[in-house]
Amino acid sequence: MYAQMITSEATQDDPEKLTTFQARIDSGEKIEPKDWMPEGYRKTLIRQIGQHAHSEIVGQLPEGNWITRAPTLERKAILLAKVQDEAGHGLYLYGAAETLGVSRDELTEMLLDGRMKYSSIFNYPTLTWADMGAVGLLVDGAAIMNQVPLQRTSYGPYSRAMIRICKEESFHQRQGYHIMMKMAQGTTAQKKMAQDALNRFWYPSLMMFGPSDKDSVHSAQSMAWKIKMNTNDELRQKFVDQTVPQAEFLGLTVPDKTLRWNEDKGGYDFAEPDWSEFFDVIKGNGPCNTERLAARNKAWDDGAWVRDGLMAHAAKKRAAKLAAE
Amino acid sequence: MSQEWPLWEVFIRGQHGLNHRHVGSLHAADAEMALKNARDVYTRRNEGVSIWVVEAAHITASSPSDKGPLYEPSESKVYRHPTFFDIPDDAGHM
Numbered sequence A: 001m002y003a004q005m006i007t008s009e010a011t012q013d014d015p016e017k018l019t020t021f022q023a024r025i026d027s028g029e030k031i032e033p034k035d036w037m038p039e040g041y042r043k044t045l046i047r048q049i050g051q052h053a054h055s056e057i058v059g060q061l062p063e064g065n066w067i068t069r070a071p072t073l074e075r076k077a078i079l080l081a082k083v084q085d086e087a088g089h090g091l092y093l094y095g096a097a098e099t100l101g102v103s104r105d106e107l108t109e110m111l112l113d114g115r116m117k118y119s120s121i122f123n124y125p126t127l128t129w130a131d132m133g134a135v136g137l138l139v140d141g142a143a144i145m146n147q148v149p150l151q152r153t154s155y156g157p158y159s160r161a162m163i164r165i166c167k168e169e170s171f172h173q174r175q176g177y178h179i180m181m182k183m184a185q186g187t188t189a190q191k192k193m194a195q196d197a198l199n200r201f202w203y204p205s206l207m208m209f210g211p212s213d214k215d216s217v218h219s220a221q222s223m224a225w226k227i228k229m230n231t232n233d234e235l236r237q238k239f240v241d242q243t244v245p246q247a248e249f250l251g252l253t254v255p256d257k258t259l260r261w262n263e264d265k266g267g268y269d270f271a272e273p274d275w276s277e278f279f280d281v282i283k284g285n286g287p288c289n290t291e292r293l294a295a296r297n298k299a300w301d302d303g304a305w306v307r308d309g310l311m312a313h314a315a316k317k318r319a320a321k322l323a324a325e
Numbered sequence B: 001m002s003q004e005w006p007l008w009e010v011f012i013r014g015q016h017g018l019n020h021r022h023v024g025s026l027h028a029a030d031a032e033m034a035l036k037n038a039r040d041v042y043t044r045r046n047e048g049v050s051i052w053v054v055e056a057a058h059i060t061a062s063s064p065s066d067k068g069p070l071y072e073p074s075e076s077k078v079y080r081h082p083t084f085f086d087i088p089d090d091a092g093h094m
Ligand SMILES: [Fe+2]
Pocket: A056, A085, A086, A089, A143, A165, A169
């Protein structure tokens, strides 16, 4: 998902406290920043929320790529609003992570020097305008699958950030679908572009949910703590079941020859993505990893004088105000 | 590393005359900028007609371990709720 392969941190806490803590979670209570929590819970959450926040921020890059080249002024305004929302999502999530005792700048620096990750999906390029449609439909669609259940997560600030994000997210998916619709109903060349975008983003979107359950051994603790609400495969299945009819409605074909409706399980059978590609992208070898991190580093470095200048200005104003009193 | 912008908590009053409600936080160099950023981040969809920002460092919060001593006293005072009093229906609407 936006948070992939999050390993739960081991916890060495007082067993009695752990039992009380687990009982609170099991009874549906929210854990708040000042409450006692196991060290592993705190660390796992920082990693997960941080990675989620980084994904929102880095996720602005592939779409930002098309703001100046949107086909109409209206599309441009819409895309701008969508990308601005993603900046907000990053901020809500950084805010939630900060309540766990890590600072915003620390989180940023961990992204910039590679200690923290962001979702693999944002290491793929956006080559045509139809990609804006595919991203809204598939990437935001997959994000929604994961974020809706996370509204019920046990950590209060994370849950509240998710609620706010989910409210804004359906606009994203619908604007993407609308782009796809226009393209799919357009000229032969436009329809071809829409199909091509779907082809390229289908498997990377399936990877967003993380490796298959049989290969992901880390989820039991996170699920008990209610910071992971569903298994990777559960969410992937739901996503496929929802998305296939949406693509078919547009007259587009999901690029999977093995795709079949399975009456018994009430869902589609589908092909797994190439997991070796996934692990390679996670390791930093995707088509855009270097470019994305370079762009974030440049923004951070180029902005340093602005951050410092505004702090100096604020201090000066405070001093002038004091002197006038 | 340079000094980090301080953290501000943001409170918004919506259209319908309810109290300002905490909506989240953000970083800003000063109060003016905190207000502007709050406008950009928290009222993109007409969520509010008034914004308060407070530097987080100025907020004093109760601690969860005080839960007992702080709130227990009110638990035994059920007579503070109107439902405590049994009034015959014949007395009319009250
Ligand atoms: Fe988002």
